Amino acid sequence: MRSVEGKWQRKWKEAGVFEPKVEEGRVKYFLTVPYPYTNGPLHIGHGRTYTIGDIIARFKRLTGHNVLFPMAFHITGTPIIAISERIAKKDAKTLDMYRSYISYYVEDREKIEEILESFKDPLRLATFFAEKVQADFEALGYSIDWRRKFHTGEPIYNAFVTWQYERLRQLDVVGKGEHIVTYCLLHKQPEGEDDIQDADVNPVEVLEYTAIKFKLEGSDISLLASTLRPETLLGATNMWVNPEADYAIVEFKGEKLLVSKKAWVKLTHQYVEPDMRVVGELKGAELVGKTVETPLGQKLLILPASFVDPDNATGIVYSEPSDAPYDYVALVELKANPRVLEPYGINPRVVETINPVKIIDVPGVSDHHAKVVVEKYGITSQLDEKLEEATREVYKQQFYSGKLIVDDPDFKGLSVPEAREKMKVKLISEGKALVFYELNRKAFCRGGGEIIVAKIKDQWFIDYGTPWWKDRTRKLINEKLEIIPSKYKKAFQDVLEWVEKRPCARKRGLGTKLPWEPEWIIESLSDSTIYMAFYTIVHKIREYNIPPEKLTPELFNYVFLGEGSAVEVSEKTGIPVKVVDEMRNEFNYWYPVDHRHTGIPHISNHLTFYLFHHTAIFPEDKWPRIISLNETVIREGAKMSKSKGNVIPLRDIAKIYSADLFRFYIASAASLESVLDWREKEIELVLDGLYRFTNIMMQSRNVNGELPSDYYGRWFASKFRRIISDAKKSMEALEIRDYVQTTFYQVMNLLEQYRDLVGEDYLKAVKYVSKDWLIMLNPVIPHLTEELNELLGGSEFLSTSEWPRSDKYPEDEESEILVDSLFSLVEDVRKILEVLKKPASRAVFIVAPEWKREALRLYREKKGIKTIIEELKSKYNLRGRELEIVEVVQMFNKNPSEEVFKTSSKKEYEVLEYSVKFLEKKTGLKIEILWEDEARARGIPRSEKAQPLKPAIYVD
Ligand SMILES: [Zn+2]
Structure with missing residues (x-):
């Protein structure tokens, strides 16, 4: 298989079979998969998504569509620059990693070092991997129109994005102002999902805490304790600090606030107060045993607790053991080990008197909710990881069905969400609390910098909350867009409702300058939203050698929106009218994108922005039509990661497994909505199947293809007819796994049964259906089917032939039933x-x-x-x-x-x-x-x- 793959790839290329032209009157199908980010080699996880894209493209071609399946490369943003900088600084880890990446493709040691040296230039790094990714894609037989490739650092692309952003600005959806962002402490700039390690699989969210002031008795200092559930203040029983942690006293708007030292750094990024400064430092242990007064006038004892993370929010919490599993477990532990209290001179009997106070009623939970759940999970230590899950369970149940049962008339009878909001507003308006932002998890950028939440004063953002824009996008999602598998529609609807302002530019990185403030660079999730439109014309820009400076907004307004006239545009730009019109025709013919296929983690960012930008800029008839999604790939039951060393680079696939084996396995091993578990044993089974298939085909080479009209022949024909139509239905519904089941395993099985009925004459049936069978398998195993077709005497490309006609095979349900019943x-x-x-x-x-x-x-x-x-x-x-x-x-x-x-x-x-x-x-x-x-x-x-x-x- 490996030996014939290169041959067919060359033949397809020479014949230009995947380079479609505008054919007025012929149905087109424009399919895209997101362009890869080229800061390194791709792996089989990426390979799944691209392979599925290619299978769809090839199927659509067979069913009569004029298919455009293009590809480009994404290099925008800071990650590539960061790598180049680390290489220039001779960072050993980075050098090792990139040395090994290059060695996937280059053997000569000296050459490797030379290339590594060249990576000090970020553009060299990006284009090196872009070239290699293209080679990997070609080696997998992807039917891509490579004439249309580009990368996002090219001036012609910059001209296109410049047009896009001028358009958005005219629509008044881009603004500048105070904005909450995820911010890198190392690189001192906002960094988004694309820059944060693992953010695609483990999303980073900004949480809004209420940081409540608790007055330390006998001083002018307030402890700032943070909570996501301020209503639980009504049931507070004591304070927790981590005795080992470092705390700082911060002067803030004339007050002295006590927070962890880590939190102080975060405060300075969230509150720009010129005179905010640290006026004292102490260990948590120094606070234990002291007393505070809550904003509600209650006195609470400060106790030690190791679960309190100085690196989370303010590093101080109050305890509400009735509803917070962490608090409950910490209290139980403290009562069981009173010796812990000795160094602080606290009388254990005082702690004995601290008990949970029930303030929230949940139907079906009569005891303290935290206690019930902690016991259910069998948790006995405050460092038990199951506490996270227990906490989620309590919070979720209380959020939906909890009611307050306190005496305070302001809160009595309120639902948990109502009470939460009311308490927050009350405390903040009375100056007894402030908002503190924190991430849902610890996060680092790809360059190793710690990510926190910061408020930026003058940040450029796109306002996805703009009502008319949301309405238009809601219309697209609810009424027009098809999402496959359909269960993900809800996720799109949810994101649509919560997405608001998003930063769209940074002061650093590769990419396109913000047209009106060129010290800003449009960031990577913001410059990759409508680039599919650019595919429709980029080959014309190259064909006619149009320089970037001629790619003016007037040109794009005409080409993409039909504004103005070709003559005017031609006069202004010097581009011939004929060329301007050709570009307009290309766009008009190919657009909209019929189908975009990608991975599920892209729903909440990339895909949502893709939809928004289309509804902002294009008329309804140019809006996207289908989005399909697939799950990720794991290997032998385990997540793939660099640290485990179990990542299979795409580069190795064609060499080790062969492209067709990979494609077949990817298509057959899991449905789109399931995680694909890459297992060598199963791959061997698939390979066996392909061997048997090849053998049958080769044996039929010298026989006459015929199907007798007896019961068996009619049974076979009718079954095959059904296979043809079932297969088409499966692929149209993107049930690709079923498609392989039908076109491969069902046919193999049918032939085996037929062989039982007629003996070696079955080869005549193999020959009779061989062409049609090969065509059906062609989208999945294009190389092997082309080769077999040639060996069986076929002279034209299967990849451009037509889907089998089922009416060649007469329907005879009675024969099907009767012969089946023999078995x-x-x-x-x-x-x-x-x-x-x-x-x-x-x-x-x-x-x-x-x-x-x-x-x-x-x-x-x-x-x-x-x-x-x-x-x-x-x-x-x-x-x-x-x-x-x-x-x-x-x-x-x-x-x-x-x-x-x-x-x-x-x-x-x-x-x-x-x-x-x-x-x-x-x-x-x-x-x-x-x-x-x-x-x-x-x-x-x-x-x-x-x-x-x-x-x-x-x-x-
Ligand atoms: Zn960073």
Whole structure:
């Protein structure tokens, strides 16, 4: 397989078979998969998404569509620059990693070092991997139109994005102002999902805490304790600090606030107060044993707790052990180990008196909610990881069904969300709390910098909250867009509702300058939203050598939006009218994007922005039509990661496995919505299947293809016809796994059965269907099918042929049912022989008479049993056999089947007669076929048990 793959890739390229042209009147299909980010080699996880994209493209081509499947490369943002800088600084880890990346492609040691040296230039790094990714894609047989490739650092692309952003600014959806962002402490700039390690699989969210001031008794200092649930202040029992942690006293708007040292750094990024400064430092241990006063006037003791993370929010919390599992466990632990309190001089009896106070009622939970859940999970330590899950469970249940049962009339009877909001507003407006932002998890940028939440004063952002814009995008998602698998539609709808302002530019990175403030660079999630439009014209820009400075907004306004005229644009830019119109035609023909395929983690960012930017800039008829998604890839049950060393680079695939084996495995191992677990054992099985397939095909090479018109031939043809139509339906619904099942395994199985029926003549059937079969398999295993087609005498590319016509294969459902039932009959005899446990030599198959079918037919017409008996008795002379009529109906009732009504008794008998040889071969018995009446006449026992399609079997 490996040896023929390169040959076909060359042939396709030479013939330009994947370079479509505008063909007015012909149905087009514009399919895209996101351009890869080229800061390193891709792996099989990426390979799954791109392979599925290619399979769809190839299928659409076969079903008559003029398919455009382009590809480009994304280099925008800071990650590539960061790597270049680390290489320039001779960072050992980075040098090692990139040395190994380069060695995937280059063997010569000196050459590797030379290339590594060149990576000090970020553009060299990006284009090196872009080239390699292209080679990897070609080696996998992707049917991409490479004439249209570009990278996002090219001036022609910058011109396009410049146009896009001027448009957005005119629409008044871009603004500048105070903005909450994820911010890198190392690089001192906002950094988004694209820059944060693992953010695609483990999203980073900004959480809004309420940081409440607790006055330290006998001082002017307030402890700032943060919570996501300020309503629980009503049930606070004590404070927790981490005795080991470092705390700072911060002067803030004339007050002294005590927070962890880590939190101080975050505060300075969230509150720009010129005179905010640290006026003192202390260890947590120094606070333990002291008392604070809550904003509600209550006195609380400060106690030690190791679960308190100085690196999370303010590093101080108050305890509400009735509803917070962490607090509950910490309190229980403290009571069990009173010695912990000794160094602080706290009397253990004081701690004994601290007990949870129930303030929230949840239906079905009579005890303290935290206690119930902690006990359910069997948690005994405040460092138990299960506490996260327990906390989520309590919070979720209380959020939806909790009610406050406190005396305070302001809060009594409120739902948890109502009470939360009310308490927050009350505390903040009274100056007793402030907002503190924190991430849902610890996060670092790809360059190793710690990520925190910061408020930026003058940040450029896109306002996805703009009402008219949201309305338009909602219309697209709810009314127009098809999402496959459809269960993800809800995720799109959710993101649409919560997405608000998003930073769109940074002061650093590769990419396109913000047109009106060129010290800003448009960041990577913001410059990759409508680039599919650029694919439609980029090859024309290259063909006519149009320089970037001629790619003016007027040109794009005309090409993409039909504003102005070709003549005006031509006068202004100097580009000939003919060329301007060609570009306009290309766009008009290819757009909108019919189908975008990608991975599920892109829903909440990239795909959402893709939809938004389209509804902002383009008219409705140019909006995206289908989005499909696939899950990720793991390997032998484990997540792939660099640290585990279990990542398989795409580069190795074609060399180690062959492209077609990979493609087949990817397509067949999991449905789109399931995680694909890459298992070597299963790959071997797939390979075996492909060998058998190839052998069958090769054996059929010198036989004449024909399908006889006997029962078996008609059965085969009708089955194959069904396979053709089922396969098409599967792929149209993107049930690609079913598609492989149908086109490969079902056909293999059908041929095996046919071989059982007719012996080696089955090869004639293989030959008869070979072309159609190869065509159906071509989207999945394009190289092998092209090669076999050539070996079997085909002279044209399969990749550009037409989907098989099912009407070449006559439909004959009756033959299908009757021949299928032969195989189940053989199974029945086998079971009988097993039970008998004695040697047998002869079997009689007894066929039910036509009146039994008629009885069932009348029954299906809802005739009463009396009427049925009346009608049949005289017609078939069944006087005295009324009970038999009743029995036939009863047996049918136990196991009803429509197939009975699609067959006649006469044909049933004929097919059995015709198949005596087959039945004898399969059962090893002498076979006789009798009508029920004949068998009864011969006194064969239980002959009357014959049912339509279920002959009575007598073994002797
Ligand atoms: Zn950073």
